[in-house]
Amino acid sequence: MDLNFDFAAEQPKLVQLLIGVVAFLAFVGLMLLLLDRAPMRQRARLHAFILLAPALILLGIGLVVPGIRTTILSFMSGDSSSFVGLDNYAWMFTQPEALTVLRNTLIWVLLVPLLVTAIGLVYAVVVDNTRFESLAKSLVFLPMAISFVGAGIIWRFVYAYRPEEADQIGLLNQIVVLFGGTPQQWLLDPPINTFFLVIVMVWIQAGFATVVLSAAIKGIPSEIVEAARLDGATPIQMFFRVTIPAIRPAVIVVLVTQSIATLKLFDIVRTMTGGQFDTSVIANEMYNQAFRYGETGKGAALAVFLFVLVIPIVVYQVRTLRQRREA
Amino acid sequence: MTTTVAQPIASSGAHAATARVRKRLTTRWASLIAIVIALLWTTPTFGLFLSSFRPEDQIKQTGWWSFFADPQLTLDNYQSVLFGTSSSSGQMASFLINSLVITIPSVLFPVALATFAAYALSWLDFRGRDWIYIGIFALQVVPLQMALVPLLSFFSQGVELFGMTVLPAWDLEGPARFIQVWFAHTCFALPLGVFLLHNFMSELPGSLIEAARVDGATHGTILRKIVLPLVMPALASFGIFQFLWVWNDLLVALIFAGGTPDSAPMTVRLAQMAGTRGNEWQRLTAGAFVSIVIPLAVFLSMQRYFVRGLLAGGIKG
Numbered sequence: 001m002d003l004n005f006d007f008a009a010e011q012p013k014l015v016q017l018l019i020g021v022v023a024f025l026a027f028v029g030l031m032l033l034l035l036d037r038a039p040m041r042q043r044a045r046l047h048a049f050i051l052l053a054p055a056l057i058l059l060g061i062g063l064v065v066p067g068i069r070t071t072i073l074s075f076m077s078g079d080s081s082s083f084v085g086l087d088n089y090a091w092m093f094t095q096p097e098a099l100t101v102l103r104n105t106l107i108w109v110l111l112v113p114l115l116v117t118a119i120g121l122v123y124a125v126v127v128d129n130t131r132f133e134s135l136a137k138s139l140v141f142l143p144m145a146i147s148f149v150g151a152g153i154i155w156r157f158v159y160a161y162r163p164e165e166a167d168q169i170g171l172l173n174q175i176v177v178l179f180g181g182t183p184q185q186w187l188l189d190p191p192i193n194t195f196f197l198v199i200v201m202v203w204i205q206a207g208f209a210t211v212v213l214s215a216a217i218k219g220i221p222s223e224i225v226e227a228a229r230l231d232g233a234t235p236i237q238m239f240f241r242v243t244i245p246a247i248r249p250a251v252i253v254v255l256v257t258q259s260i261a262t263l264k265l266f267d268i269v270r271t272m273t274g275g276q277f278d279t280s281v282i283a284n285e286m287y288n289q290a291f292r293y294g295e296t297g298k299g300a301a302l303a304v305f306l307f308v309l310v311i312p313i314v315v316y317q318v319r320t321l322r323q324r325r326e327a
Numbered sequence: 328m329t330t331t332v333a334q335p336i337a338s339s340g341a342h343a344a345t346a347r348v349r350k351r352l353t354t355r356w357a358s359l360i361a362i363v364i365a366l367l368w369t370t371p372t373f374g375l376f377l378s379s380f381r382p383e384d385q386i387k388q389t390g391w392w393s394f395f396a397d398p399q400l401t402l403d404n405y406q407s408v409l410f411g412t413s414s415s416s417g418q419m420a421s422f423l424i425n426s427l428v429i430t431i432p433s434v435l436f437p438v439a440l441a442t443f444a445a446y447a448l449s450w451l452d453f454r455g456r457d458w459i460y461i462g463i464f465a466l467q468v469v470p471l472q473m474a475l476v477p478l479l480s481f482f483s484q485g486v487e488l489f490g491m492t493v494l495p496a497w498d499l500e501g502p503a504r505f506i507q508v509w510f511a512h513t514c515f516a517l518p519l520g521v522f523l524l525h526n527f528m529s530e531l532p533g534s535l536i537e538a539a540r541v542d543g544a545t546h547g548t549i550l551r552k553i554v555l556p557l558v559m560p561a562l563a564s565f566g567i568f569q570f571l572w573v574w575n576d577l578l579v580a581l582i583f584a585g586g587t588p589d590s591a592p593m594t595v596r597l598a599q600m601a602g603t604r605g606n607e608w609q610r611l612t613a614g615a616f617v618s619i620v621i622p623l624a625v626f627l628s629m630q631r632y633f634v635r636g637l638l639a640g641g642i643k644g
Contacts, residue, residue, distance in 0.1 A: 013428045016502035020432035028439050035547035044451040047546050051447035055440045062514020066477035123364050126357040140368045145626035146619050147575030149594045153615040154375045169390050264470050267577040271598050286472050303472035310468045
């Protein structure tokens with residue numbers, strides 16, 4: 001094994017990092033200088049312009065204009081040379097391989113938010129105010145810090161397969177063998193393999209639900225709990241009639257954020273199966289079409305469809321935001 | 328005056344009440360459920376961690392649980408995955424440096440830009456303020472996928488309008504390629520950043536800022552001396568969010584950083600290894616753990632801020 005790692009070759013990168021940090025300091029310094037120099041008497045507009053311009057320019061270049069261009073590209077051919085009308089969308093909704101992608105995305109977006117919320121809620125309730133509460137929550141929360149790629153590798157190891165006569169190295173197959181079953185290649189058989197990928201996402205995100213819902217549970221007014229208790233509510237009744245209605249807003253927050261995160265999911269599928277064996281989802285297929293097969297039009301159409309799917313959620317959020325402002 | 332910024336996570340008055348609920352719910356079943364979930368959530372990571380220290384032939388032939396019958400540990404996997412120079416070994420040290428070079432500016436720039444923008448949206452009175460805020464807020468849910476193709480062509484081909492070159496291509500080579508990764512991450516981070524920081528800044532007492540203005544302070548001074556110290560916890564929570572997001576990102580890196588040791592981060596390398604060397608578990612386990620350890624350390628030391636950010640509505644995808 002050759003271990004002569006060449007540290008000198010890494011130097012230009014560190015110089016680049018230094019340049020980046022210096023540029024950052026220069027930017028902040030310049031902004032503060034401009035703010036100090038701009039005449040205070042004037043209306044706030046000049047100051048607002050100085051403060052907002054950098055962010056708005058970047059948002060324009062990085063999100064707004066590209067979003068519009070992607071929409072246009074979705075009506076163009078693969079190499080963006082000619083107008084093809086709705087062909088890319090027709091492809092998406094009629095071709096079997098694209099329909100599989102849509103079906104998988106539907107499975108993901110139905111299962112992940114529900115499972116994440118359910119597990120997070122149950123866990124938050126059972127550990128609430130126990131002696132080990134903060135430790136218990138941290139354990140479930142830790143996967144939030146792990147990259148989807150890292151989590152993908154962790155779970156591929158859990159699902160690892162060895163032929164029946166050999167020792168199993170994957171935990172899941174070992175358990176199957178212990179109970180007298182035959183080891184399976186969990187990630188090969190559609191459509192069940194998608195469920196094994198969904199588990200990974202649920203594993204990562206459950207901590208999020210636990211933390212948000214646990215905070216909400218602690219905020220339930222004591223009078224309500226007290227009253228229910230005096231009326232002789234059982235723990236199960238308490239859970240369904242008191243806890244859940246009281247934390248409904250937090251549950252909705254978890255469902256909404258999880259739906260958005262799941263729709264955009266890419267890394268897990270790419271790391272664990274690469275979208276093979278009928279496991280691809282919209283975000284993964286979009287990457288494949290646009291950046292691997294050179295089918296920009298189809299990729300763009302998939303991206304636009306993804307956007308259309310999240311629009312109702314934006315509208316809902318903007319509405320609640322305005323209501324809160326008016327209140 | 329500082330208490331308005333920090334939103335307590337739990338109201339202590341409810342504690343007594345929930346303690347009583349707990350008593351009724353803490354049956355044997357509840358503990359059993361808690362233990363099962365906790366085990367399911369930790370065992371997979373533990374298995375990977377333990378395996379990364381086992382000798383290669385053992386990882387490939389026996390399960391990690393057999394370690395307890397035949398304990399053998401080695402650091403060889405880490406040595407070869409980090410410092411091995413053959414292209415099959417991982418060369419992870421190089422990618423680790425790339426991850427750092429990508430992440431640090433990609434956290435600094437959005438934090439600064441979002442702070443300036445959030446200050447204007449919270450404390451300056453100008454026409455169209457609410458619309459700009461709602462616009463930025465709504466951009467939060469525009470999927471990255473919508474921006475990737477055009478942004479890449481913006482870097483590689485510049486901007487042409489009616490056959491005229493308005494902006495030339497960036498043509499970044501070598502280490503300068505990091506700039507386009509920083510740029511992309513900064514753009515994508517701004518909607519969430521402005522939203523989170525605006526949430527915290529607009530909670531500051533208005534009388535404080537008015538008083539400073541009456542005393543003749545400029546906006547630069549108010550921002551630096553009054554607002555910044557008060558919103559530090561919010562900056563920390565957005566910073567840690569952005570750190571985890573950039574460090575763990577695969578999609579943006581694949582497209583803007585490429586796949587070579589020159590500029591690709593660890594996630595890209597791990598995804599490659601999982602694809603082409605999917606059964607070289609001695610390298611995959613060690614490599615995965617190297618990439619996990621840094622965000623885990625940051626996360627554990629700053630968990631408080633992270634949780635606060637989550638509760639204030641921060642989630643990104």
